[in-house]
Amino acid sequence: MPLVRLAPGERFYKFYIVSEPGVPPGQRVEHRILSKEHADGSLEMISYNAWIANGHSEKSDVIRVPSLSKAQFDQLVARVRTKTDVPPEAIREIDLSRCGSVEEQLRVLSRLT
Secondary structure: OOOOOOOOOOEEEEEEEEEOOOOOOOEEEEEEEEEEEOOOOOEEEEEEEEEEEOOEEEEEEEEEEEEEOHHHHHHHHHHHHHHOOOOHHHEEEEEOOOOOOHHHHHHHHHHOO
16 A cells, blocks of 8 residues: 555655665665645655565554645754764655656656665
């Protein structure tokens, strides 16, 4: 079951992936923050931990915030950046807000490794 579904007029906004540095790519734990923009400009955020091993992943500790402003979202992400005990390069930002369409967002996501 997908964590994020887009309704008409909605788009992805920004995704963040926090990885523990030095962990082999075949088995790792990540914290992920996904967001989408509603048609009215507010955001929805989904935050969860992902355990990945040998191509399989499991999600835990899923938190959904159905509506928040972009300023509130930025404050939450800033707090994660300062409170997380990982170097800045271990936090990956995927800014999909600059894409002109959902189709372009999906193309960008499909090229990520």
